[in-house]
Amino acid sequence: MATEATFTVPSEQFPLGTIFEQLPGVSVELERIIPARDVVIPYFWVRGVAVDDIEGAFSEHPGVKQIEFVDSVDDEYLLRVQWAVDYDDVLTTLTETKVALIEAIGTSKQWTFEIRGDTRSDIATFQSRCRELDIPITLTELHALTPVETATELTDKQQEALVLAFEWGYFESPREVTMEDIGDELAISEQAVASRLRRGIKQILGSTLTDVTPHSR
Structure with missing residues (x-):
């Protein structure tokens, strides 16, 4: 497996x-x-x-x-x-x-x-x-390996990190805060912040794009 x-x-x-x-x-x-x-x-x-x-x-x-x-x-x-x-x-x-x-x-x-x-x-x-x-x-x-179709809900920790990153301007260009800032607020490491954001975004995309016809290459 x-x-x-x-x-x-x-x-x-x-x-x-x-x-x-x-x-x-x-x-x-x-x-x-x-x-x-x-x-x-x-x-x-x-x-x-x-x-x-x-x-x-x-x-x-x-x-x-x-x-x-x-x-x-x-x-x-x-x-x-x-x-x-x-x-x-x-x-x-x-x-x-x-x-x-x-x-x-x-x-x-x-x-x-x-x-x-x-x-x-x-x-x-x-x-x-x-x-x-x-x-x-x-x-x-x-x-x-977890199929993308099963990733339909955010965990509480993923949602907390995503909401904070969005509200503080992490996704703005240029960014208004760093992962370190978010980590300090949540009392976790930068690596944990990166993991929660990445997995949360992956889950959101997986639950919203699974029915979309893929583009041909």
Whole structure:
């Protein structure tokens, strides 16, 4: 049975975490991962700060070959990174074990990854490989894949976070508050805020769009 898992990694243990040394208030979110034969090249967003040289905010790291600015919208920057294939980290381990990355969000405190395996043993294999490479992951959630059709109601915590984010202007452009502000109000971490917002929005979309005819590609 397909299985989803959530795990965390200390911010400094992931190559893109070097940005937090200069810009501790930003968040970084991987948008897409493209597995290739010899390298993984994802796009990622940097949010929560306006700087003239966003590429320069990243310090050199042995896991990164190159970072290239692509585009920006208000205080959000889209960049592309080329990873070093000989550096063992979470992404290379995911590619090696053929576990799919659904989402990854990083802050100055930690990185939170959501992954999916075809079976529970795929997740176990990924964990074992991380232990072999001394990659300090902490598993925080493990569950069977949930069909989108069943996600019809928000939990109380998801609704609380979404209402607060909406009322405080988190969804405005530019944003009027940060995830840290929301987390301080709710007495939870930024990662917990991100998870509640993401899952809440996913549930809303799942319950409202399931009957919509998908667009052809």
